[in-house]
Amino acid sequence: MENRDNRYTLQGMIELNDTYIGGKRKPGKRGLGSRSKVSVLVVVEFRPKGCGHVALGKLESLTCRWAKSFLDQTVQLETIILSVSFSIYQCLSEDLNLYPLTASTGQRAVEIFPDVHRVIARLKNWMRGTHSHVSSKHLNRYLAQFSYRYNPRFKSRRGTIFDRQVTAGCTTKTIMY
DSSP: OHHHHTTOOBOSEEEEEEEEEOOOSSSSOOSTTOSSOEEEEEEEEEOSSSEEEEEEEEOSSSSHHHHHHHHHHHBOTTOEEEEEOOHHHHHHTTTSOEEEEOOSSHHHHHHHSHHHHHHHHHHHHHHHHHOSOOOSTTHHHHHHHHHHHHGGGGOSSOOOHHHHHHHHHHHSOOOOO
16 A cells, blocks of 8 residues: 555645654653654645645654655655644755744644644544554554545546455565564
8 A cells, every 4th residue: 555655746735744643541741742652744735625635654753854855755846835833844944845834722723724634633533443553663554554545535537445455465565574
């Protein structure tokens, strides 16, 4: 799924945000700075009605270097990127068409960037509802599965998910551990 979905590059206008996956339900710091959670960058194409293609990527650390590497692989050069005004994203505005917007509260950020927050909510609900545990080691594969199943809504020739899985299974090299 990951290999087949990596052929897409997002274009036009996109929304960028990050989220945190994993960790145990114990008291402690939430979000940025949490020791037991993994940073995931989420990019969503803007469409007049609903959101477009998505790209998700696990980051080793939420730094400008890792974020730029991810965006270079998933976003076309002339794409306009909208994000919250966060220091990691502000450093990207020098090299990319990134426009950080100020959101005073979390609720305001959801209003400004509804598509990316909708995808994050769907991702987390899917993970909670489908998987009992998501390991950090294989998180990129879970993210690839989510985006692989999410993105085909825009194909002109939509086959069933079964047909697409059979085709992918027959044409992809076996993964050995």
